[in-house]
Amino acid sequence: MANISHTTEAVSTNLMARALREAFYAGLIALGLFVLFVGLKTDQNILNELVLVQRWGLLATFVALAMVGRFLAVAYVRPWLEARKAAKAAAPVVEREAGFVARNFNLLAIVALIAYPLVMVAVFGFQGSLKWVDNFGIQILIYVLLAWGLNIVVGLAGLLDLGYVAFYAVGAYSYALLSSYLGLSFWLLLPIAGVLAALWGTILGFPVLRLKGDYLAIVTLAFGEIIRLVLINWTEVTKGTFGISGIAKASVFGIWSFDISAANNFAKAFGLPMSSAYYKIFLFYLALALCMLAAFVTIRLRRMPIGRAWEALREDEIACRSLGINTVTTKLTAFATGAMFGGIAGSFFAVRQGFVSPESFVFLESAIILAIVVLGGMGSLVGIAVAATVMIGGTELLREMNFLKQIFGPDFTPELYRMLIFGLAMIVVMVWKPRGFVGSREPTAFLRERKSVSGSFTKEGHG
């Protein structure tokens, strides 16, 4: 007994000694690294002379931080992690029954989304709910729709498309131009925008079909830029960088309008006080309906031969061709279907903003949509919706964090850091879950039981 306590004591003193030693080394390295960066600073004085400012106190803080951090990591954090790992390995694996929330996640999410605007109105009042319904609700839903569209191209068919925002732009400008010049209604233009975007998807698809992987990505990237540059430079039609403003609002199937001057104004018809919140709430439900439709179509398509061919294409293109699948038309349909979703999202974006300009369709948008698809888990609708909520909602939420000003001083503007945090969050998620939030794949057909396919078997596609 005494022997055992003696050995543990020895181990712990050993550990402490090592921790102190490593802390000392870490401090030494930190000193070497920071002595010139932090300890000395060049500055200009009033006479415009270069002077050397010595900041030994700050340097000491840096070194002390490194030493304390290293000491804590070696002495406490690492043994704790090891102990936890050992405990985990020792504990028997228990098959846990999925909880109520996990089993009914989709249903609960839809119910929550339907109730969302009503709850927001109840909590913040009509005017106060605007921000929550519009900036959070509608914007996230637009990104969900876009990401689900890109999911067909990237997640299912495995074709890396970096210019997806082009189809978003085609949809938005289709609505903006056709409604301003021809006065067509939103309900007519929504499908037209989808069809036009699909047409452009096919036009893009043709030349890039023989390309694969990186080459395909570069060409789609170029295509996205071409569309944006055309929008900027074709000033007679698109008004260039000024953009198109005063785009007509959507109406409730032409029965009630949201124009204040119109006779059939929604608020007037129901004798409600005037507010722009009704329009936003209407748009929210419209966006939700479009997303539900997109999800329904995607789920259905996956069970169609074309959907299986897309996934097969992602897994192995040569095998597809050996089975008599025309990979050219299969890729084209993937491009066109994805583009159609993007076009519909674009026309919805135009109607929500009332203003479109090429500024909204820069490469960064494509990158964000692609990031959402990858983070969510390629091919998974639920994962992508969660990723869109976290990413778009998270960056929006940063705008709201005014209390951070009290910590970091009044000059601190949290929204300037949102891209930095967005990037950090992506790295963390990718390290923690390399296949995205939902890495597994649901099979489209089964004989006995539906077993989801682990992400380690699915491929990312090379086309």
Place this chain on the structure above:
Amino acid sequence: MALETDTMTKDPILKVEHLSMRFGGLMAINDLSFEAYRGDITALIGPNGAGKTTVFNCITGFYKPTMGMITLRQKAGKEYLLERMSDYEVNRDAKVARTFQNIRLFSGLTVLENLLVAQHNKLMLASGYTILGLLGFPTYKAAVGESIERAKYWLDKANLTDRADDPAGDLPYGAQRRLEIARAMCTGPEFLCLDEPAAGLNPRESLALNELLRSIRKDTDTSILLIEHDMSVVMEISDHVVVLEYGQKISDGNPDYVKHDPKVIAAYLGVEDDEVEEVIEQIEEIAPGETH
């Protein structure tokens, strides 16, 4: 030659005439002509680099041959010139299916899904090119049921029914080989090309493969062309063997004939050209009468 009288009675399904394939300065196949007969298992053998897989790729449309004609005659009498068709048309229209030397399964799809993808063209038609299927027409549901029945039939044949809902990439090697053959059979081929189906199999898996191939020959009217290194497989199941060396045919006939052909022995054992005569003499001594 005994071979000539044999072929007169048989109906060729595939006729390869004067096939040549040049890759830059390399003549991978040089003026190759052979026939495969309906209902037979034809084996294409030869040392490494003899051009066997190139012949396969020419037949299945993955390569466009530099010269030559490849004619496939279906049971109904329709003829296809395979060298003029693109790879997917060779399968879709001419009904030629193939497998690959390095297995090409859809590893992230389940075994059943692999077999459903193989029935793509039939299902595509039944789903009205997706539109009727999206609207939930009953014709599509019926077609899917039929396809699953067909998949079940081949799962049973390949002894994979228990693994139907597992991802294809999770199967052991031998099972993956059988699945690839089952998948090719699900396209409903008249002519099946197998590229080294027994490569890397253990003896038990090899036996299961032979059984599957025999049952394909017995129960369907699919003719088989196979590339194989494993001589026990070739000699046991094939009816007709074509031997290639350096892109040229050096022997053609039944397994017994080929086995004793001095040219084949020379090609496999690596004998100098001037020693060939010597080898022939030696064979004559060992097995008189068997060489022709």
